[in-house]
Amino acid sequence: MINIRRAEQRGKANFGWLKSRHSFSFGQYYDPEQMGFSALRVINDDYVAPGMGFDTHGHKDMEIISYVTQGKIAHKDSYGHEKVLPAGEFQLMSAGKGIYHSEYNASKTGELRFLQIWIQPNEFGQAARYQQQAFEQTGALTAVITPNGENGTLQIKQDATLYRLRLAAGEQVNYPTTETRNTYVHLISGELTLDGQPLQPGDGARITGIGELRLASRTSAVEALVFDLP
Structure with missing residues (x-):
């Protein structure tokens, strides 16, 4: 079964410096x-004003993924990491027994847009x-996060895999899921069909009980995230 939630049905937040x-x-x-x-708990589509961001705050026992689609994130945490995350790169922070971090738009002039994703771990403390x-x-379909970190992927503390999907206009691919697994698709850009059902940017689809999924672009290139979940 494919259950689609449209972009306009999502919750909204507007704090001036942050729109989500x-x-x-x-x-x-x-x-x-x-x-x-x-195990998927959060997908926030965040727009952060120039020079603004999230002050130092804490997390515990959560797998937190950031994927920048525009701009750069300036990251700093209590374990001594000071990093810049540019568009196109993936960040995975396993909060474990506890971590504090801050995230800011690294630009003073351009907007930052990124996806903030939380997945509940299967290991705690x-x-x-x-x-x-x-x-x-x-x-x-390119695997970027896996349970074992194989082939240079980032390693997550959960029986879950994250793929980045990129299709040229008119291209399609079959995704071999199983009826015992859960699949979630979040469309970032372009027009995508799932077994013929159309998605627009920001739409999300929950897929259960399907043995294979046909992913096809329509009139433009497509970028999406595909989650294989327990």
């Missing part, structure tokens, strides 16, 4: 029907860990 759309309940936005999907990497797109 929430795929699931987060902060002041609460919907008991939108508390996550499998472990040491925190920071990972960051750029990935060459090796095919339509």
